[in-house]
Amino acid sequence: MKKSESSEDYMKSILILHKRNGVARSAEVAMEMGVSRPSVCNAMKKLRKENMIYFGENDHIYFTDAGKKLAEKIYSKHSLISKFLKGIGVSKDRADEEACVIEHAISDETYECLDKFYKAHMV
Amino acid sequence: MKKSESSEDYMKSILILHKRNGVARSAEVAMEMGVSRPSVCNAMKKLRKENMIYFGENDHIYFTDAGKKLAEKIYSKHSLISKFLKGIGVSKDRADEEACVIEHAISDETYECLDKFYKAHMV
DNA sequence: TTGACAAGTTAGCATAAGCTAATTATACTG
DNA sequence: CAGTATAATTAGCTTATGCTAACTTGTCAA
Numbered sequence: 001m002k003k004s005e006s007s008e009d010y011m012k013s014i015l016i017l018h019k020r021n022g023v024a025r026s027a028e029v030a031m032e033m034g035v036s037r038p039s040v041c042n043a044m045k046k047l048r049k050e051n052m053i054y055f056g057e058n059d060h061i062y063f064t065d066a067g068k069k070l071a072e073k074i075y076s077k078h079s080l081i082s083k084f085l086k087g088i089g090v091s092k093d094r095a096d097e098e099a100c101v102i103e104h105a106i107s108d109e110t111y112e113c114l115d116k117f118y119k120a121h122m123v
Numbered sequence: 124m125k126k127s128e129s130s131e132d133y134m135k136s137i138l139i140l141h142k143r144n145g146v147a148r149s150a151e152v153a154m155e156m157g158v159s160r161p162s163v164c165n166a167m168k169k170l171r172k173e174n175m176i177y178f179g180e181n182d183h184i185y186f187t188d189a190g191k192k193l194a195e196k197i198y199s200k201h202s203l204i205s206k207f208l209k210g211i212g213v214s215k216d217r218a219d220e221e222a223c224v225i226e227h228a229i230s231d232e233t234y235e236c237l238d239k240f241y242k243a244h245m246v
Numbered sequence: 247t248t249g250a251c252a253a254g255t256t257a258g259c260a261t262a263a264g265c266t267a268a269t270t271a272t273a274c275t276g
Numbered sequence: 277c278a279g280t281a282t283a284a285t286t287a288g289c290t291t292a293t294g295c296t297a298a299c300t301t302g303t304c305a306a
Contacts, residue, residue: 004292004293006292006293006294025253025254026253026254026255027252027253027254035293035294035295036294036295036296037253037254037255038254038255038256038257038294038295038296039293039294039295040254041254041255041256042255042293042294043293044254045255059253059254085233085236088236088237088239088240089236089239089240090232090233090236091232094230094232094233095233098228098229098230098233101225101227101228102224102225102228102229104224105221105224105225105228106221106225107217107221109213109214109217110208110213110217110218110221113208113211113212113213114211116211116212117211117212121244127262127263129262129263129264148283148284149283149284149285150282150283150284158263158264158265159264159265159266160283160284160285161264161265161266161284161285161286161287162263162264162265163284164284164285164286165263165264165285166263167284168285181272182272182283182284
């Protein structure tokens with residue numbers, strides 16, 4: 001089940017909102033990502049069809065098990081990459097910004113390699 | 124002058140063909156990138172408009188100075204990232220594949236940081 | 247109860263990038 | 277020279293993603 005970059009971004013945003021506020025709704029996702037509400041609406045429709053999320057009471061967005069797993073993975077990739085980039089001297093803002101793109105490009109294999117490398121040489 | 128990922132890929136392909144064959148033409152770019160000739164045609168039109176390339180005799184594609192500089196930069200980023208990924212244990216094919224995406228995500232600042240890091244810790 | 251605001255959704259449009267099929271242009275070969 | 281093959285281009289379509297404007301729904305308060 002190949003997911004687009006943009007879908008992955010929405011998943012990550014929802015997870016961030018869950019961590020920050022406990023809940024996530026479309027309008028908050030729109031704010032968080034800086035996109036319009038209709039864009040979020042479309043993206044959510046797609047993610048729902050792909051069984052990544054579902055809507056509960058009050059339009060709250062929840063992850064399915066598969067969705068949760070995917071979102072956590074993307075988040076981990078983001079964190080690791082950002083940490084690594086800061087570790088080699090990239091400024092915090094830029095590290096974060098570039099991690100947002102790179103996180104979609106690296107496979108699980110690469111994630112594991114970078115994680116091992118980071119722990120072995122950069123802690 | 125912000126360039127799209129896809130434009131950067133075309134620039135890199137042209138440079139690779141220059142290095143490999145001395146010349147580059149649209150049909151070869153299409154082969155190299157695995158896209159259709161019309162797609163290359165459109166991309167070349169755009170790159171020409173942006174003064175990155177021009178066409179000489181026999182439809183040969185040449186870089187302008189700005190184009191050459193850009194292409195070399197992307198190529199350097201690609202090489203460094205690929206080298207780095209292989210260095211941390213990623214398989215050659217995957218390293219190359221992922222470098223193709225990551226190369227578009229990293230700034231010159233990050234390139235410099237990674238280059239220094241690589242030279243200092245991974246040679 | 248009604249009116250207003252917020253949030254979700256729908257409709258319609260734009261842009262980027264790719265494709266196929268068809269057309270034009272070049273160039274080589276018999 | 278004529279015909280064929282190769283390459284470039286054009287036209288028209290598709291998909292993905294975003295936007296604005298307009299419409300719907302639901303809640304809360306006067």
